[in-house]
Amino acid sequence: MKYTEEHEWLRIEDDLVVVGITAHAAEQLGDVVFVELPEVGTMVVKDDEIVVIESVKAASDILAPIDGEIMEVNDSIVNEPGKVNDDPENDAWFVKLKVDDLGPMDDMMDEAAYKAFIG
Amino acid sequence: MTDAVLEQTVFHDLHVELGAKMVPFAGYAMPVQYPLGVMKEHLHTRTKAGLFDVSHMGQVLLRGDNPAESLESLVPVSLIPLAEGRQRYAMFTNEDGGILDDLMVANRGDHLFLVVNAACKEADIAHMKAGLPDCEIEVIKDRALLALQGPAAEAALSALVPSAAEMVFMDVSVVASDFGELWISRSGYTGEDGYEISVSNDNAVAFAQALLVQDDVEPIGLGARDSLRLEAGLCLYGDDIDTTTTPVEAALEWAVQKARRNGGAREGGFPGAQVILAQFETGASRRRVGILPEGRAPMRAHTLLFADETATESMGEVTSGAFGPSIEGPMSMGYVATEFAQTGTKIFAELRGKRVPATVADMPFRPSTYKR
Numbered sequence: 084m085k086y087t088e089e090h091e092w093l094r095i096e097d098d099l100v101v102v103g104i105t106a107h108a109a110e111q112l113g114d115v116v117f118v119e120l121p122e123v124g125t126m127v128v129k130d131d132e133i134v135v136i137e138s139v140k141a142a143s144d145i146l147a148p149i150d151g152e153i154m155e156v157n158d159s160i161v162n163e164p165g166k167v168n169d170d171p172e173n174d175a176w177f178v179k180l181k182v183d184d185l186g187p188m189d190d191m192m193d194e195a196a197y198k199a200f201i202g
Numbered sequence: 203m204t205d206a207v208l209e210q211t212v213f214h215d216l217h218v219e220l221g222a223k224m225v226p227f228a229g230y231a232m233p234v235q236y237p238l239g240v241m242k243e244h245l246h247t248r249t250k251a252g253l254f255d256v257s258h259m260g261q262v263l264l265r266g267d268n269p270a271e272s273l274e275s276l277v278p279v280s281l282i283p284l285a286e287g288r289q290r291y292a293m294f295t296n297e298d299g300g301i302l303d304d305l306m307v308a309n310r311g312d313h314l315f316l317v318v319n320a321a322c323k324e325a326d327i328a329h330m331k332a333g334l335p336d337c338e339i340e341v342i343k344d345r346a347l348l349a350l351q352g353p354a355a356e357a358a359l360s361a362l363v364p365s366a367a368e369m370v371f372m373d374v375s376v377v378a379s380d381f382g383e384l385w386i387s388r389s390g391y392t393g394e395d396g397y398e399i400s401v402s403n404d405n406a407v408a409f410a411q412a413l414l415v416q417d418d419v420e421p422i423g424l425g426a427r428d429s430l431r432l433e434a435g436l437c438l439y440g441d442d443i444d445t446t447t448t449p450v451e452a453a454l455e456w457a458v459q460k461a462r463r464n465g466g467a468r469e470g471g472f473p474g475a476q477v478i479l480a481q482f483e484t485g486a487s488r489r490r491v492g493i494l495p496e497g498r499a500p501m502r503a504h505t506l507l508f509a510d511e512t513a514t515e516s517m518g519e520v521t522s523g524a525f526g527p528s529i530e531g532p533m534s535m536g537y538v539a540t541e542f543a544q545t546g547t548k549i550f551a552e553l554r555g556k557r558v559p560a561t562v563a564d565m566p567f568r569p570s571t572y573k574r
Contacts, residue, residue: 113425114241116525117498117532135554137500139240139425139525164498 086197099179109171120156151180211257228320230258235423243426244527251352252422260323266337280459299477300445308374346406351396354418371572381409393434393570435565450481489543492565493534500532
């Protein structure tokens with residue numbers, strides 16, 4: 084697992100990069116009530132807004148952590164947004180990306196670094 | 203504002219001890235949520251009982267020869283017939299018919315007890331001092347205010363104050379207790395049966411703890427208070443009503459009794475009467491309505507509303523919106539041009555550049571459970 088300063092995690096699974104938000108982010112957001120996911124097939128560039136997530140408190144955007152193509156989205160969290168709070172780092176992934184250059188992942192934080200980052 | 207020093211209520215240390223997340227609100231550090239989280243706090247209040255610190259609100263005693271008659275000169279509300287031991291919703295209006303604040307007024311025999319909004323209290327007091335020269339205005343500084351709301355509120359409070367069970371909605375009473383003199387009203391701002399209790403600062407924390415120690419009572423923050431009052435169709439001052447909205451536009455006609463309307467026994471005689479009473483006759487050009495979005499996306503404050511998918515000019519705006527944990531869906535309140543105010547009218551809201559359909563809906567979104 085790799086982590087970004089924007090509190091996303093990235094995991095390589097079957098040649099795709101799976102992206103979600105960290106348990107820390109989910110806790111900070113509070114109860115998630117709405118998720119809007121991108122279209123499959125969308126080409127995204129790092130920092131593009133790809134997901135809208137709303138908690139009981141406010142709306143937030145999730146930015147693409149890396150360049151790639153959206154290959155799959157997790158429709159189950161659209162129907163049950165509460166999963167983002169229940170299991171943010173497994174079941175409640177957001178998108179799977181096809182990424183040509185995995186290089187930027189080398190510069191991301193590992194679990195220990197992320198834990199230190201969130202203090 | 204980041205350098206501004208926030209005031210603290212007498213419960214501040216208790217909130218922190220209970221794990222509250224504190225945020226600035228109307229100049230006070232207030233708990234927005236506790237470890238339970240907004241959604242569960244909301245549902246707990248609906249099914250059991252929630253305890254809210256509302257000590258930031260202003261408590262005022264109004265004395266005079268006939269304080270009800272005097273106060274009628276500042277509010278479009280009939281107060282003279284308000285019986286002793288009863289409370290009523292009121293609002294201060296300005297010369298344009300706009301709402302300066304909304305408040306609760308209780309008749310306590312030889313004086314009135316007022317509860318006003320935190321953000322408005324200084325202005326309200328100045329407004330009363332200027333407008334009611336014959337009245338004595340005492341601002342209460344040494345008492346805290348708690349709201350205990352939900353179906354288990356009666357049992358929880360009567361465990362400490364048995365007479366509380368005999369009160370009905372909008373009753374007020376002054377009761378001696380183990381926690382000193384309590385000023386109790388059977389009211390609240392959640393749509394639930396419940397109470398607001400004014401308690402001296404000296405006894406406040408012990409009293410709150412005597413409620414919280416009961417299994418059914420949980421501390422609830424401002425986050426859930428907001429979703430509860432919105433499900434109940436109740437206005438938040440500063441969001442849903444303000445100096446630019448009149449009681450008629452705000453669909454608060456029910457708070458203006460017949461005696462103060464055209465042809466009533468004490469017609470007019472309050473600031474903005476000309477504007478407000480004319481709107482009673484001809485209607486206003488816009489109206490506050492409930493809005494149920496299609497789909498799950500919440501339509502929040504300042505979302506623009508449109509007649510259809512292609513209209514270029516908006517015909518209204520959302521003033522509060524959130525996800526309703528009890529109705530299990532998004533809900534909003536806002537103003538629309540009167541022609542769109544009919545329940546069932548299809549409208550559109552612009553969310554992130556897209557027009558999303560919604561329906562004008564009756565409020566409350568969830569029926570209230572007051573003990574009448």
